Structures are given as structure tokens and as C-alpha cells.
Amino acid sequence: MSLFKRNPDPMGPLDYSRRLSLRLTVGLTLFFLYAPILGLIVFSFNDSRRNIVWRGFTTDYYVKLFNNDALMLAFGNSLTIALVTTLFSTVLGALTAYVLWRYRFPGKAVYEGGMALPIVIPEICMGVAMMVFFARIGWPSGMIWPFNLSAITIAHIAFSFPFAAIVIRARLESFNPELAECARDLGASEYRVFADVVVPHMKPGLIAGALLAFTLSLDDFVITFFTSGPDTVTFPVKIYSMVRFSVTPEVNAASTVLILLTLVVTAFALRMQNRNNMLGSAAH
Amino acid sequence: MENWKRSARAFFTAFTPPTFWLVAFFIVPLSLIWLYSFSAKTGVVDITLDWNLDQYARALEPLYLGIFWKSILMAAATTAICLVVAFPVAIAIVFSKPTMRMWLLLLVILPFWTNLLIRTYALIAVLRTNGFINWGLDWLVTNADRALSLIGLGDNRIVGPFEPLTLLYNNTAVVFGLVYVSLPFMVLPLYAALDRLDRSYLEASLDLGAGHIRTFFSIVVPLALPGIASGIVITFIPAMGSYLTPDLLGGTDSQMIANVIASQFKQANNWPFGAALSFLLMYATFFALAIRAVLMRKEGRGDVK
Numbered sequence: 001m002s003l004f005k006r007n008p009d010p011m012g013p014l015d016y017s018r019r020l021s022l023r024l025t026v027g028l029t030l031f032f033l034y035a036p037i038l039g040l041i042v043f044s045f046n047d048s049r050r051n052i053v054w055r056g057f058t059t060d061y062y063v064k065l066f067n068n069d070a071l072m073l074a075f076g077n078s079l080t081i082a083l084v085t086t087l088f089s090t091v092l093g094a095l096t097a098y099v100l101w102r103y104r105f106p107g108k109a110v111y112e113g114g115m116a117l118p119i120v121i122p123e124i125c126m127g128v129a130m131m132v133f134f135a136r137i138g139w140p141s142g143m144i145w146p147f148n149l150s151a152i153t154i155a156h157i158a159f160s161f162p163f164a165a166i167v168i169r170a171r172l173e174s175f176n177p178e179l180a181e182c183a184r185d186l187g188a189s190e191y192r193v194f195a196d197v198v199v200p201h202m203k204p205g206l207i208a209g210a211l212l213a214f215t216l217s218l219d220d221f222v223i224t225f226f227t228s229g230p231d232t233v234t235f236p237v238k239i240y241s242m243v244r245f246s247v248t249p250e251v252n253a254a255s256t257v258l259i260l261l262t263l264v265v266t267a268f269a270l271r272m273q274n275r276n277n278m279l280g281s282a283a284h
Numbered sequence: 285m286e287n288w289k290r291s292a293r294a295f296f297t298a299f300t301p302p303t304f305w306l307v308a309f310f311i312v313p314l315s316l317i318w319l320y321s322f323s324a325k326t327g328v329v330d331i332t333l334d335w336n337l338d339q340y341a342r343a344l345e346p347l348y349l350g351i352f353w354k355s356i357l358m359a360a361a362t363t364a365i366c367l368v369v370a371f372p373v374a375i376a377i378v379f380s381k382p383t384m385r386m387w388l389l390l391l392v393i394l395p396f397w398t399n400l401l402i403r404t405y406a407l408i409a410v411l412r413t414n415g416f417i418n419w420g421l422d423w424l425v426t427n428a429d430r431a432l433s434l435i436g437l438g439d440n441r442i443v444g445p446f447e448p449l450t451l452l453y454n455n456t457a458v459v460f461g462l463v464y465v466s467l468p469f470m471v472l473p474l475y476a477a478l479d480r481l482d483r484s485y486l487e488a489s490l491d492l493g494a495g496h497i498r499t500f501f502s503i504v505v506p507l508a509l510p511g512i513a514s515g516i517v518i519t520f521i522p523a524m525g526s527y528l529t530p531d532l533l534g535g536t537d538s539q540m541i542a543n544v545i546a547s548q549f550k551q552a553n554n555w556p557f558g559a560a561l562s563f564l565l566m567y568a569t570f571f572a573l574a575i576r577a578v579l580m581r582k583e584g585r586g587d588v589k
Contacts, residue, residue, distance in 0.1 A: 033395045
């Protein structure tokens with residue numbers, strides 16, 4: 001990387017990335033984007049309640065975090081919801097992608113638009129719609145765990161699977177339909193063609209879609225906030241109630257855990273997507 | 285692509301589950317609040333559908349019109365700041381070496397994957413009265429005073445004593461927060477537009493004696509216009525509908541439309557009015573998306589030529 005080394009070539013007129021002013025802008029922007037998050041992470045290890053001056057390293061707040069039953073329950077809820085959402089979203093997303101990729105049918109443009117709706121409408125609108133819907137149809141509340149999470153999970157699936165469908169469909173673009181024709185000619189049933197020919201090709205897309213659905217569900221606050229009740233608190237909703245209260249190292253620690261979890265999942269997803277693209281371009 | 289009739293059974297097997305989910309758990313809930321928006325609140329929990337437009341009329345009262353206008357202004361300010369910041373960043377990314385470009389793009393996108401709530405919370409720690417910025421300013425002022433006391437001008441005669449700035453719980457904080465969370469939205473479309481740009485135009489312009497500034501405004505901006513418009517729209521839409529940022533960073537007078545919708549559904553318990561406001565926000569979103577679609581189509585036509 002030539003950030004500090006002097007580049008021996010003279011600067012061309014279009015070498016904008018080598019101009020000091022532009023480098024400075026990029027550096028400042030990245031600082032602006034990262035400094036608050038890094039500050040948050042660093043000060044979760046700070047041995048002081050008034051967490052602004054560094055008083056030494058401690059992991060006390062993480063210990064406290066793991067001994068905080070309410071927070072751990074919220075964390076468990078979030079993971080449960082995210083896992084179920086991932087499963088359903090991947091299946092529904094794959095089916096959507098397959099239908100849109102394979103078939104021509106009347107009203108397809110409208111159908112595609114409808115599938116994009118959960119992605120484009122403001123979260124608040126979907127949140128209140130879900131809240132009204134579950135209140136209106138009298139969705140049972142106060143069921144035993146994990147069924148008390150069903151309303152939140154249903155809402156999460158509704159906004160996650162269109163995202164998964166987009167990712168999976170992008171993967172299907174590199175699939176050669178003649179392979180499916182071939183299998184059909186050789187006597188495979190529709191189900192066998194789908195399970196043995198299409199799905200293996202879809203696999204990286206399925207994984208990327210699943211990871212996307214997982215992070216979307218784990219991260220969601222607004223829609224969950226409107227569908228959750230007093231005993232169905234998720235991790236972000238719990239953090240929100242702590243944040244409203246005050247800025248404390250416990251919140252920093254809880255946030256750090258969530259950041260870490262999302263980062264790991266995202267790193268996996270990006271790797272999958274990369275492989276996806278590489279395989280895609282290799283197939284052409 | 286094949287006609288669905290050729291294998292109708294397979295088509296319906298794949299078509300039914302996602303369609304059911306979308307209709308039952310998305311279209312129906314939205315239709316429900318659409319119906320509510322034409323209803324009247326007749327009791328504490330009673331709502332009757334009588335197809336009146338009273339809720340929409342109420343949304344046009346100065347108080348709510350003002351909040352709509354304020355949301356638009358805040359989102360517009362956010363978009364403008366993002367555009368000014370993101371343009372040089374996008375230029376720098378486009379003109380870097382391929383490996384560097386990938387890393388820079390990744391660095392810009394990564395915060396996007398961090399929870400919105402956590403990013404907003406991180407800003408509270410930066411902006412609050414005893415937050416990082418005030419702490420840094422305090423340090424600067426105290427040390428400047430100490431330095432001045434060496435030449436006999438100390439004891440806060442010229443600078444200080446330091447008064448912490450109120451950076452949090454006002455409109456500026458909300459715009460700051462919105463810029464913070466929406467910057468990646470702007471960088472990506474600008475990057476995509478600039479990446480498609482034919483560089484020989486820039487070279488020609490520079491060869492013919494135009495400066496970098498002139499080249500930027502007469503060549504880069506017109507050619508990247510569809511990308512710029514796209515960036516503006518996809519930054520503006522989420523900013524206008526944002527709930528969390530004004531809720532956590534704003535003061536009592538920085539309520540945006542989403543906060544009013546939320547309070548109508550929660551504290552005020554006036555669902556029909558909240559529903560009407562939701563749909564007005566959605567119509568505004570669709571309008572912005574339609575503009576983007578028109579501009580994108582224009583760009584598509586330009587490519588054919």
C-alpha cells in the first residue's frame with residue numbers, strides 16, 4: 001500500500017487519489033465514521049463509571065453483562081428469533097428468487113414491486129402496521145417461551161426474505177438453464193431438478209442470503225420495538241431502554257458484543273458473496 | 285424464462301409460500317392501517333371505518349404540516365452535507381488502485397453493518413456535556429490558559445473558563461447523527477456513477493486547458509448526474525423517515541414525522557391519525573422513488589445512443 005511510501009512515478013492529471021487534499025478528506029471521513037464506534041468499544045474496557053477518562057483496563061463490565069439475567073434473556077430471545085427468521089427467510093427467499101428467475105407470468109412486474117415493498121417503505125410504517133395487525137387479529141400474547149416470540153419472528157421474516165431473495169436471485173443469474181433442461185429430459189421430476197441441480201448451484205447465494213437475514217433480524221430495532229411486549233424483549237430493545245437511561249460502560253459492553261457478532265457474520269457473508277461473484281464470472 | 289403454464293404445479297408450489305407470507309404478514313397489515321386512516325376514533329379502543337378524510341385534514345394542520353416540513357428540511361440538510369462530503373471520497377476511491385479501492389469501499393460500507401442503535405448511542409458519548417468533544421475542548425482551553433499564564437495573561441483573562449457546549453438534544457445533533465448514519469448511502473451510488481464514467485472525457489477537458497474545478501463542474505457533474513440523483517434520493521428517503529436518531533439525539537422540538545407517528549400509536553393512542561400520517565410518509569417515499577426511477581430510465585436511454 002502506497003499510503004506512506006513515496007510513489008516514484010510522477011503524478012498524472014487523473015491521479016486524484018494521490019492528491020493530499022483528497023486523501024485528507026478520505027482520512028477525516030473514515031475517522032468520522034469509525035472514531036465513535038472505536039471509542040465505544042475501547043471504553044467498554046475502562047475501569048470507571050464516568051467513562052470519559054481512561055482509568056485502566058477491566059473486563060468487569062463484561063462479567064456484569066453475563067450475570068445480568070434480563071440482558072441475557074434478551075440476548076437469547078434475539079438469537080432465537082434470528083435463527084428462526086434465517087431458516088424461513090432463506091427458504092422463502094429461495095422460492096421467490098426461483099419463481100422470478102424461471103417463470104414468466106401475468107402481473108410479474110407488480111409482483112416484483114410488491115416483493116420490493118418491505119425493503120423500501122420506512123421502517124416506522126411497517127412497525128406500526130405490524131403492531132396494529134397483531135393487536136387487531138388478537139394474536140395470543142403471553143404464550144410460553146419460545147412461542148411468545150412468534151409475532152416478532154413473523155414480522156422479521158416478512159422484511160428479511162425479500163432481501164434474501166435479491167441475493168439468491170443474483171446468484172441464479174449465473175445458472176445455466178440448459179442444465180435443468182438436461183435433467184428434465186433424462187427423466188428427473190421437477191422436485192429432483194430443483195433439489196439436485198438448482199439448489200447446489202444456489203448454495204453460496206443461499207448462505208449469503210441466510211447470513212444477511214440473520215444480521216437483519218439481529219440488528220432490527222424499530223420493527224421489533226413495535227411488535228415486542230414487556231416479556232418479549234430483544235437485545236437491541238433492551239439496549240435501547242438502557243441507552244434512554246444513561247451512558248454506562250455496561251451498555252458499551254453489550255454494544256460491543258453485538259458489534260462483534262454482526263461483524264463475524266458479515267465477514268462470512270462478504271466472503272460468500274465474493275466467492276459467489278468469482279464463481280459467477282468463471283461460469284460465463 | 286418460461287411460461288408458468290408449462291409446469292403449473294411446480295410454479296404454484298414455489299409461488300405460494302412466499303406470496304402467502306408477503307400478503308398475510310405485510311400487505312394485509314399495511315391495508316389495515318390504510319383502512320384505519322379513513323376511520324374515526326369513536327372511543328378509547330373503538331374505531332369505526334366511515335371513509336372520512338378527517339385524519340388527513342388534521343395532518344394538514346399547521347402543527348403537523350410544520351413537522352412534515354421540518355422532517356423534509358432535516359433530511360435535505362443531511363443529504364446536502366452527505367453529498368458534499370461523499371463526492372471527494374467517491375472520487376478518491378474511484379481513482380485509487382484496485383486493491384486499495386476494495387479496501388476503501390469495504391471501510392465505507394462496514395459501519396452500515398453495525399447496528400443503527402449502537403451507532404447512534406456511540407454519538408451520544410461523543411456529543412454529550414461530558415462527552416469526547418467537550419472533553420477535548422476543555423483540555424484545549426485549559427492548556428491555552430496555562431500557556432497564556434506564562435506571559436502573564438492567565439487566570440482566564442483571555443480564554444475560558446471553559447463552558448461545555450450543548451451539542452446534544454437539539455436539531456444540529458439530529459442532522460449530525462443523520463449524516464453519520466447515512467453517509468455510506470451516498471458514497472456507494474456516487475462511486476458507481478463515477479466508476480462508469482469514461483475517463484477520456486476528463487483527459488480531453490484537462491488537455492484543452494480547463495482546470496480541475498471547471499472539469500468537475502462541466503464534465504463530471506453532468507455525466508454523473510443520474511448517479512448523483514440516485515444518491516440524493518436513497519439518502520433522503522431513510523433520513524426523512526428516521527425514528528431512532530431524532531428520538532435519541534433530538535430535543536423536545538426536534539421531533540420528526542416518524543416520532544409523531546410512533547407517539548400516535550403508543551402514548552396518544554390515536555391509531556387512525558397515526559395511520560394517516562404513516563401513509564402520507566409512504567406516499568412521500570413512493571414519490572421520491574418514482575423520481576429516481578424516471579432519472580434511471582433517462583440514464584438507460586443515454587447508454588443506448
